[in-house]
Amino acid sequence: MKQIFLALIIILLSLGTVACSQQKEHTDDQLTIYTSIYPIQFAIEQIGGSRVNTNTIYPPGVDAHTYEPTSKTMTTLAESNAFIFLGAGMEAFAEKAADALAKQEVELVELGKHEELFHTEQKQEHTHDDGHHHGGHNPHIWLDPQRMMKMTELIKEELIKLQPSSEKYFTENFNTLKQELMELGNLYTEKLENKQDKKIMVAHAAFSYWEERYGIEQIAINGLSSNDEPSQKELTQIIDQAKKYDINYIVFEQNSSNRVSEIIQKQLGAEAVTIHNLAVLTDTDIRNDENYLTLMKQNLKVLNEITE
Numbered sequence: 001m002k003q004i005f006l007a008l009i010i011i012l013l014s015l016g017t018v019a020c021s022q023q024k025e026h027t028d029d030q031l032t033i034y035t036s037i038y039p040i041q042f043a044i045e046q047i048g049g050s051r052v053n054t055n056t057i058y059p060p061g062v063d064a065h066t067y068e069p070t071s072k073t074m075t076t077l078a079e080s081n082a083f084i085f086l087g088a089g090m091e092a093f094a095e096k097a098a099d100a101l102a103k104q105e106v107e108l109v110e111l112g113k114h115e116e117l118f119h120t121e122q123k124q125e126h127t128h129d130d131g132h133h134h135g136g137h138n139p140h141i142w143l144d145p146q147r148m149m150k151m152t153e154l155i156k157e158e159l160i161k162l163q164p165s166s167e168k169y170f171t172e173n174f175n176t177l178k179q180e181l182m183e184l185g186n187l188y189t190e191k192l193e194n195k196q197d198k199k200i201m202v203a204h205a206a207f208s209y210w211e212e213r214y215g216i217e218q219i220a221i222n223g224l225s226s227n228d229e230p231s232q233k234e235l236t237q238i239i240d241q242a243k244k245y246d247i248n249y250i251v252f253e254q255n256s257s258n259r260v261s262e263i264i265q266k267q268l269g270a271e272a273v274t275i276h277n278l279a280v281l282t283d284t285d286i287r288n289d290e291n292y293l294t295l296m297k298q299n300l301k302v303l304n305e306i307t308e
Contacts, residue, residue, distance in 0.1 A: 031162055034077050036085040036094070037064055037279045039142035040111070042292040043152040044084065046177045048159055051166050060286060061255045064279035068093050078104040082162055084155065088112030090139035090279075109158050117141050117150055120212060142278060144209035145185035145296070149178055180293060188214055188300055197308040201242055201270070202251040203261040206277055216303065219247065221261050229260055242268055249306040253277045254285075273306060275299050 087110040141147040205220035
């Protein structure tokens with residue numbers, strides 16, 4: 001089925017190549033860039049300002065791990081200047097999209113190819129086992145403000161490549177964003193560094209960078225992808241850990257309802273709280289003009305309440 005879908009996309013894109021080329025011959029000074037996850041879109045908006053028109057291909061509230069773009073979306077991507085995505089196992093469709101767009105004029109930028117975004121800065125001895133063995137990288141780098149800073153610098157460099165005449169403008173905007181991210185990271189450190197009990201139970205294992213940076217210890221119900229459900233044996237271990245550590249809260253995410261997590265919550269009598277994974281915005285986020293910085297501060301408020 002996936003092969004048929006890919007073949008169809010390639011045919012549609014081939015038919016649109018001439019029109020696409022004609023459009024790009026008449027572009028003005030504003031770049032058109034599509035992204036996958038929201039943090040990339042946010043960074044481009046902040047750095048690109050009025051010189052970049054950017055949109056995510058994700059509809060509000062979808063699961064970024066499992067979403068598959070339509071053929072219409074793929075055709076739209078081919079008409080842009082660039083498609084900037086994370087890769088690293090985050091977006092299920094990424095490799096397929098890259099293959100389909102390879103012969104088009106659109107620039108394909110996979111940020112996850114930069115290994116430095118994922119490097120562990122220090123080895124830590126964890127006193128718990130989250131029940132899952134995570135091979136490869138954790139793609140949720142934007143949840144760590146310092147890694148987000150590194151990612152935004154890479155995005156700045158890509159924007160300069162696409163529009164060298166705006167280097168000064170992009171650099172000035174990046175420096176402003178960098179300062180905001182540094183302040184955000186300092187705020188997390190200030191609130192969390194003196195906590196004695198930092199164990200949290202989460203619906204899926206997205207938060208390992210908080211473990212490294214701030215000592216948060218996640219007990220994850222699902223794996224790195226939200227649909228990686230635990231085996232019965234792992235489920236029993238997770239419940240035993242929750243009882244051992246007297247877990248009173250279970251962290252759910254804004255764009256998913258997890259059946260297994262709900263079962264565990266009822267068994268433990270734990271209170272449900274929400275942390276925003278920021279992979280996509282919801283309709284409510286958009287109506288409320290939320291952004292990366294405001295949502296990360298809301299997450300910190302929740303972390304502060306559920307740790308001691």
